[in-house]
Each structure stands twice: as C-alpha cells, then as structure tokens.
Amino acid sequence: MSSARFESDPEQNAHTAGFAERVRADQQKLTAELKPHYDFIVCGSGSSGSVVARRLAENADVSVLLLEAGGSDDMPSVIEAGQWPLNLGSERDWAFRAQPNPHLNGRSIPLNMGKVLGGGSSINVMAWARGHKNDWDFFAAEARDAAWSYQSVLNIYRRIEDWHGAPDPKYRGTGGPVFVQPAPDPNPVAPAMVEGARSVGIPTFQNQNGLMMEGDGGASIMDLRVRDGMRQSVFRSYVFPYMGRPNLTVLSHALVTRIVMSGKQASGVEIVHDGKVQRIAAEAEVVLSLGAIHTPKVLMLSGIGDQTELQRLGIAVVQHLQGVGENFQDHVGFGCVWEYPEPLAPRNNMAEATFFWKSDPNLDTPDLHTCQGEMPMSTAETATQFSPPAGSWTLFAGLARPKSRGRIRLTGANPGDPIEIEASTLAHPDDMKAAIACVELCREIGNSGPLSPFVKREVMPGNLKGAALENFIRDAASSYWHQTCTAKMGHDAMAVVDGSLKVHGIDNLRIADGSIMPRITTGNTMAPCVVIGERAAEILKIAHGA
CATH class of the missing domain: 3.30.560.10 (Glucose Oxidase, domain 3)
Structure with a gap:
C-alpha cells in the first residue's frame, strides 16, 4: 500500500469508483490475518462505535479492531x-x-435493533435529533463534567455537521x-x-x-x-472512508461474548467468529458500543453487574455494579x-x-x-x-x-x-x-x-x-426503537460509568453508546449517540496520547 494513497483525502476517496473494491480487498486481507492483539478494540459498529473507531484510526500509529455481529450493509433495503x-x-x-x-x-412489543454494519444507523428512520438543552445539562450535572453540557455539545454538533439547510452558523456547521x-x-x-x-x-x-x-x-x-x-449511515460517513487504511480492521459476523479480564482490568475480548471461539487482546482499551441491550449483557457475562444476580447464575463476580441492566x-x-x-x-x-x-x-x-x-x-x-x-x-x-x-x-x-x-x-x-x-x-x-x-x-x-x-x-x-440508559453515567449507586465513560472499578474498559445516558434524550437517539462516540474518542485520545 503506497503512502500517497494512505495520506490522500479518505472522504474524497470513498466516493471514487475503485475505492469500494480496494476496501474489500484490503479488509479481506486484514481479517484473514487477524492479529492476536490491537491497541483498541471497539465492540459494535453502530452510531457510537463507528465514530470511536474512525477517530482512533485517524492516528496511523494506532491499531484499531472494530467488531460487528451483523453482516454487510451493501444492499438496497x-x-x-x-x-x-x-x-x-x-x-x-x-x-x-x-x-x-x-x-x-x-x-x-418488538424492540428492533440493528445487527449490521452501521447498527441502528443502517436500519433506523434517519432522523437527526440533537436532544434538548436540558438533556445535555442534566448529563453534565450527573457526570460532574461540563464537557457534557449543552454548550460543549453544541460545539461538537457544529464541528461534525455538513448542514444543507438555511445557513445558521450559531447552531449549524x-x-x-x-x-x-x-x-x-x-x-x-x-x-x-x-x-x-x-x-x-x-x-x-x-x-x-x-x-x-x-x-x-x-x-x-x-x-x-x-x-x-x-x-x-454513521458507518458509511465515518468508518468506510478509512477502511483503506492498514491500521483499521473491520470484522463482521463477530459476536462479542465476554470481556477478557485480568483482575480488575479489561485485557481483551472473547468473540465467536466462523463458528469458533477466539480471544483477542487489547493493548490499550476495550470500548463497548453494543447498545443498551447487549452492552449490559456482555458486562454481566463478564462478571460486572449486581452481585446477587450474577451469583444466582453462577457467574464469578469481578465488580459489583448494581446499575448494570437497570434504568432501561x-x-x-x-x-x-x-x-x-x-x-x-x-x-x-x-x-x-x-x-x-x-x-x-x-x-x-x-x-x-x-x-x-x-x-x-x-x-x-x-x-x-x-x-x-x-x-x-x-x-x-x-x-x-x-x-x-x-x-x-x-x-x-x-x-x-x-x-x-x-x-x-x-x-x-x-x-x-x-x-x-x-x-x-x-x-x-x-x-x-x-x-x-x-x-x-x-x-x-x-x-x-x-x-x-x-x-x-x-x-x-x-x-420508537430508542432503547437506552442501561449502563448510566454518573456517581450514584446505580451509575455504571463515570464522566469519562470508564466503567467504575475496572481499568481499560469504557462504554460508548446509548446505554450511558442517565436519561433518554428528547427525540430520536442517533445524533446523541454520535456525540457520545465523539466524546469517547476525545477522552481516549487524551488518555493514551493517541
């Protein structure tokens, strides 16, 4: 792979005729030769996970593995x-x-959820609803971190948007x-x-x-x-343009079953892929972006949750967090x-x-x-x-x-x-x-x-x-298919992550998806999940100099 191709504008590349074919070939090679470890493992390619994976992969020195249980999004539906x-x-x-x-x-009642590259952003109704000012200020109060406040988040929205309506520089980017x-x-x-x-x-x-x-x-x-x-979709906007890079591997049909723990530290993930169970190590961090149903499920299967519930099922308790799976x-x-x-x-x-x-x-x-x-x-x-x-x-x-x-x-x-x-x-x-x-x-x-x-x-x-x-x-x-809030951010007894999205009591494990919302946002939840992904990426880059 030539360095010129690596350095060229990925967004522009993504719309050229040959780019999709090159991506297919590159990713076939990367997934056929899976490494035993990556710097970061992002679990779930939905509206938050796609953002985290892309932002981390912007640094050519960082290796990123993005895991998705579903398959291709390349179909008319x-x-x-x-x-x-x-x-x-x-x-x-x-x-x-x-x-x-x-x-x-x-x-x-049915609770539909995306199982495909792009997650919910590939099957949802495509509404972009930022949430109310009061939602974000509540998040900031719960997190004890002004970086979650409406004013801070408004800056993120302006930075990431390509707005094609009436010009409104105060609110739109x-x-x-x-x-x-x-x-x-x-x-x-x-x-x-x-x-x-x-x-x-x-x-x-x-x-x-x-x-x-x-x-x-x-x-x-x-x-x-x-x-x-x-x-x-968020996957097509964020990840696809970067899939020609050698430091980003996107593995579909990979079901995350557990977090591999070394004491109170996340050291990798266990997945089922091609009918086989395998473990892949994370040198820096594991990021769970599996959504408000699978994120708490994987936490609990990994021994992180309410100790009474875990002991009832014979799961060894790694960290007692009674809020895991609650607050749905x-x-x-x-x-x-x-x-x-x-x-x-x-x-x-x-x-x-x-x-x-x-x-x-x-x-x-x-x-x-x-x-x-x-x-x-x-x-x-x-x-x-x-x-x-x-x-x-x-x-x-x-x-x-x-x-x-x-x-x-x-x-x-x-x-x-x-x-x-x-x-x-x-x-x-x-x-x-x-x-x-x-x-x-x-x-x-x-x-x-x-x-x-x-x-x-x-x-x-x-x-x-x-x-x-x-x-x-x-x-x-x-x-409305806006399942959220089952691993909420905060500092009370029911909180699962802190303001930096780190799981309480566990090192090298963060959650970035709708499950961290302390309270569901006003309106459709895709846009807030993109912001959660952007915040997670900022936090990880600072924490690891990435």
Whole structure:
C-alpha cells in the first residue's frame, strides 16, 4: 500500500469508483490475518462505535479492531431511504421482544435493533435529533463534567455537521462528516402537519434542532440523514472512508461474548467468529458500543453487574455494579391514523415532519414527541380493530420523557442464553396521563384546518374517552426503537460509568453508546449517540496520547 494513497483525502476517496473494491480487498486481507492483539478494540459498529473507531484510526500509529455481529450493509433495503421497513424482522435486526406487560394488556412489543454494519444507523428512520438543552445539562450535572453540557455539545454538533439547510452558523456547521438536511421536497402532508401544529398554538421552526431544542418545543420539517434518496449511515460517513487504511480492521459476523479480564482490568475480548471461539487482546482499551441491550449483557457475562444476580447464575463476580441492566428507557408511540382522500406516495424516509410539546406548561422541558408517518402505523391489535387502509397517514404520538423504568436480565451464564427485557412500558401512571394528552393533541392537529385537504376520515382512535381511550393506548403502544440508559453515567449507586465513560472499578474498559445516558434524550437517539462516540474518542485520545 503506497503512502500517497494512505495520506490522500479518505472522504474524497470513498466516493471514487475503485475505492469500494480496494476496501474489500484490503479488509479481506486484514481479517484473514487477524492479529492476536490491537491497541483498541471497539465492540459494535453502530452510531457510537463507528465514530470511536474512525477517530482512533485517524492516528496511523494506532491499531484499531472494530467488531460487528451483523453482516454487510451493501444492499438496497439499507442504502435506499424509503426501504427501511424491509429491515425490520430481517437478518439485519436482532428482533428483541419485551416481556409480556400487564400495562399493555399483556402484550409483548418488538424492540428492533440493528445487527449490521452501521447498527441502528443502517436500519433506523434517519432522523437527526440533537436532544434538548436540558438533556445535555442534566448529563453534565450527573457526570460532574461540563464537557457534557449543552454548550460543549453544541460545539461538537457544529464541528461534525455538513448542514444543507438555511445557513445558521450559531447552531449549524458545514464541512463535517455528518450530512444533514431538512427533508427535501416533502410529501405535501408534511408541511400541512407543521401548519396544523401552528394552528393549535405550537410555534414552528425552520428545522428541529438548534433554537427549537432550547425552549418549550415546536414543529418543523424533519432533519434527515438522507442524500439523493440514499441513507447516510454513521458507518458509511465515518468508518468506510478509512477502511483503506492498514491500521483499521473491520470484522463482521463477530459476536462479542465476554470481556477478557485480568483482575480488575479489561485485557481483551472473547468473540465467536466462523463458528469458533477466539480471544483477542487489547493493548490499550476495550470500548463497548453494543447498545443498551447487549452492552449490559456482555458486562454481566463478564462478571460486572449486581452481585446477587450474577451469583444466582453462577457467574464469578469481578465488580459489583448494581446499575448494570437497570434504568432501561425507551420512547413509546401510539399510531393515530387518517385516511387520505387520494393516496399520496411517501417520500424521503416516509416520515418528514415532527413536533415536540409539553403536556403541562409547568414542565421544564417538552415531554411529548410526535413524528408524522406517510403510511398507516398500527399494531396487530389496532389493525384488527380499526383496519386502517393502505392509503393513510399517521401521527405517531410519543412520550419524550417517559417515567417508566425497565431492566435487562440474563436468563443464564451462557452467551447463547436469551436476554430477558422488562421494558415496563407505561408502568408509571404519569406516562398514561402524558400519552392521553399526546393522543388528544395529535387528534386536534390531525383534524385541524390545514390538514383537511389530506383527510377523508379519521381512522383511529376517534373520539374515545376514559377507559376506552386508555385501552386504545395500551393496544397501540409501540417502541420508537430508542432503547437506552442501561449502563448510566454518573456517581450514584446505580451509575455504571463515570464522566469519562470508564466503567467504575475496572481499568481499560469504557462504554460508548446509548446505554450511558442517565436519561433518554428528547427525540430520536442517533445524533446523541454520535456525540457520545465523539466524546469517547476525545477522552481516549487524551488518555493514551493517541
């Protein structure tokens, strides 16, 4: 490999005709000749892990191994933005399910999660939502580190963005690796929804980030990671341009089963690859970026977790951390559906408008979050009851600040044993109150004047009240697929990592993914996970002079 090729601009290279072929050949060689040790091992190629691996690999003197349990992202269902639903339930989805929940009429809801290069960023709905100012300032308070504050994080967002909307230098950046734009040429129902929100008193903004996420909320066309109809996954934006470098090895179909421990120090990982169990050493650090379900699972299988739970399963306790797998949070949504007079084809990502608002003006931050879907969104139960026509659109009424808390539990000491997910959706009574407020607000917007040209009839829920409305909400509840918070950052008894993302009591082990959030962010979680990856990389570079 020539040094000239190594030093040339990787972002530019990534778009040349021969680059993908060269990457394939280079990576085949690198993975066929896996080394027994690397400086850094990053576990998981999702929205955080891809960022960490890329930033570390920018230093040619550092060797990085990026592990991914899933396979290739080079297929139409991943690449073409409008095909994202085809990934759900496919081999690119872990297809987790929560335990049956009495608060959802005994239902067990799907918790889809990416199992593919790019993780969630390769199968999600491509919304770029930064989180609210109050989220990041809360993170900073919990971490006791101003580097997590909104002002600090705003600088990261500006640095990494390549913004293609109206210029806004105070809030938006250009030239970074993260292409973002408001949904271009949206389905006319999307701007009508924004006007419908305005008609009921919700302010409107040019985009959903920046100023809109510093106050009471608002409505806007959605910011998307879509370019010319193609998904811009975090893996493709960060890792792929650097895969021609000899110091970055990307190994797919590699399931991380345990962290190899030397006393209280992480010294490597155990993986299953090609049907064989093998161990690979990390000279500097191991970074877990496996997401809010697999990160706590691997910690617990490695002896890091609540000692009572570990001893119950015969796992030797390395570090008692009672918060591992606890504090599970997710956004929940409820499909409110209207039939079009004349069906309109979805555009972009099939979801191009959004609003955030408060169920109670006395709250300090928006607790309601709704995305518009340009197709009917229903559960098996609501589909059976209401039979939404194919030519319909949805307001997916969501809770941005759920108070319910679930947990992740092992069912055995073997990595192949299934994980038990108690999502506890709607377990807190305040969540039902907020859900009712959000469904009623969506009905008010959906039936407002600006949307009347797009409404033949309201399909569901209709004018339900009391127990009937609560029953609809329990039947309609679905995950936004924003599973987070199961290895939270902080210094209390339930904290798993500190402000530098280091696992309490363990050396050379950090976590960089949505599991470290002390509280779920306001809106879709991909963008905050990218920031978590950027923060982790900064911290690692300082710690190791990398």
